[in-house]
Amino acid sequence: MAACTVYSTQSLRTNISIPTSSSKTHVGFNQKQVVFYTKSNNKRLNNTSRYLITCKASDSQTIVIGLAADSGCGKSTFMRRLTSVFGGAAEPPKGGNPDSNTLISDTTTVICLDDYHSLDRTGRKEKGVTALDPRANDFDLMYEQVKAIKDGISVQKPIYNHVTGLLDPPELIKPPKILVIEGLHPMYDSRVRDLLDFSIYLDISNEVKFAWKIQRDMAERGHSLESIKASIEARKPDFEAYIDPQKQYADAVIEVLPTQLIPDDNEGKILRVRLIQKEGVKYFSPVYLFDEGSTISWIPCGRKLTCSYPGIKFFYGPESYKGNEVSVVEMDGQFDRLDELIYVESHLSNLSSKFYGEVTQQMLKHADFPGSNNGTGLFQTIVGLKIRDLFEQIVASRAETPVGATKA
Numbered sequence: 001m002a003a004c005t006v007y008s009t010q011s012l013r014t015n016i017s018i019p020t021s022s023s024k025t026h027v028g029f030n031q032k033q034v035v036f037y038t039k040s041n042n043k044r045l046n047n048t049s050r051y052l053i054t055c056k057a058s059d060s061q062t063i064v065i066g067l068a069a070d071s072g073c074g075k076s077t078f079m080r081r082l083t084s085v086f087g088g089a090a091e092p093p094k095g096g097n098p099d100s101n102t103l104i105s106d107t108t109t110v111i112c113l114d115d116y117h118s119l120d121r122t123g124r125k126e127k128g129v130t131a132l133d134p135r136a137n138d139f140d141l142m143y144e145q146v147k148a149i150k151d152g153i154s155v156q157k158p159i160y161n162h163v164t165g166l167l168d169p170p171e172l173i174k175p176p177k178i179l180v181i182e183g184l185h186p187m188y189d190s191r192v193r194d195l196l197d198f199s200i201y202l203d204i205s206n207e208v209k210f211a212w213k214i215q216r217d218m219a220e221r222g223h224s225l226e227s228i229k230a231s232i233e234a235r236k237p238d239f240e241a242y243i244d245p246q247k248q249y250a251d252a253v254i255e256v257l258p259t260q261l262i263p264d265d266n267e268g269k270i271l272r273v274r275l276i277q278k279e280g281v282k283y284f285s286p287v288y289l290f291d292e293g294s295t296i297s298w299i300p301c302g303r304k305l306t307c308s309y310p311g312i313k314f315f316y317g318p319e320s321y322k323g324n325e326v327s328v329v330e331m332d333g334q335f336d337r338l339d340e341l342i343y344v345e346s347h348l349s350n351l352s353s354k355f356y357g358e359v360t361q362q363m364l365k366h367a368d369f370p371g372s373n374n375g376t377g378l379f380q381t382i383v384g385l386k387i388r389d390l391f392e393q394i395v396a397s398r399a400e401t402p403v404g405a406t407k408a
């Protein structure tokens with residue numbers, strides 16, 4: 001059997017399976033026009049020329065990961081850590097648009113959902129909507145294309161050009177082993193959400209977001225303090241309405257808060273970071289500290305870990321989050337010496353590392369990335385290892401499934 005998908009020119013309609021022998025011309029990755037007949041009386045349907053059918057020859061499926069966060073919240077840094085876990089560097093498509101937002105490595109392709117903005121910068125200004133507003137985004141196309149890639153079919157994905165603010169001609173995206181869709185809305189549309197094999201939300205508290213944005217947009221983009229403040233305020237209502245609620249659907253949330261180790265800290269340099277892991281997710285077993293299911297508070301500073309003021313504090317325990325049962329690992333404070341992280345790593349279990357010390361090795365390898373001395377870097381690295389493990393488990397389960405049987 002070849003798995004085929006029927007599209008209309010507007011939106012995806014249905015999935016069908018056609019015996020390969022009777023649909024020779026439709027097998028492969030090309031789109032072909034087909035004629036439809038009703039099942040009941042075999043009458044030819046009208047307007048069938050508007051339909052397209054695409055079939056894939058094999059049953060190998062792309063695994064899809066969703067990464068949601070507001071702009072400037074560390075998605076690119078997280079993606080660099082994730083692709084590093086799989087080995088090899090991620091680069092923009094060769095010979096393509098220099099302003100492409102896509103990053104391709106041997107195993108992963110990362111697409112930025114900004115490419116599904118249906119309104120360009122001028123269009124948004126004219127209509128008075130922000131990029132966070134669903135009306136500025138084409139969720140039908142996002143769904144069709146992510147579904148097609150997941151089914152092994154290449155697509156021509158649009159490009160939103162952040163330099164010009166315009167929609168550029170599309171680029172070809174071939175199905176990778178792992179597709180990461182990162183951006184403002186990977187879990188907003190239920191159809192897209194249902195395609196995700198794993199989802200992550202980077203939840204940066206307002207205080208920290210403000211400090212990061214100021215640091216980047218003033219130093220690297222030449223914006224004034226006033227304009228940064230104004231842009232954050234202008235986005236707030238839409239952020240709260242459309243972006244923030246997605247965290248209820250995430251399998252893992254990395255929450256970044258001001259420290260509790262310094263009373264009334266307003267510098268925002270020391271962070272309290274929480275890795276919130278949903279229980280009962282297929283192929284994902286949460287990381288824990290010392291003893292699974294217990295509630296533990298741990299100050300590792302002393303003989304094995306150098307800590308300057310205000311120190312480091314870990315917490316682990318079960319909680320309820322947005323109506324879901326979760327396990328939380330929390331780190332408040334920052335490391336003085338990254339090589340000593342091995343001491344902390346040796347007390348964490350279920351890391352899905354391939355060898356003792358892999359987390360520390362990854363952190364040392366990218367010591368220059370933002371957040372490498374605190375829980376943001378630590379938990380992003382751990383989630384990277386969990387995604388690799390999830391991928392390997394899904395591939396193994398498919399290898400065990402007889403051809404023609406239902407997929408996991």
Ligand SMILES: Nc1ncnc2c1ncn2[C@@H]1O[C@H](COP(=O)(O)OP(=O)(O)OP(=O)(O)O)[C@@H](O)[C@H]1O
Pocket residue numbers: 069070071072073074075076077078212213215216370371372376377
């Ligand atoms: N863990 C971190 N600790 C400290 N600062 C960070 C951290 N992660 C990101 N930042 C700051 O935030 C900025 C934005 O990070 P990054 O480019 O990864 O975010 P992004 O979500 O991809 O942004 P955008 O969507 O706007 O391109 C960085 O330049 C850095 O200043």
Ligand SMILES: O=C(CO)[C@H](O)[C@H](O)COP(=O)(O)O
Pocket residue numbers: 070071114121131132161162163165184
């Ligand atoms: O929230 C964003 C996601 O990155 C951007 O602001 C949005 O994509 C619009 O881009 P630009 O500001 O370059 O027009």
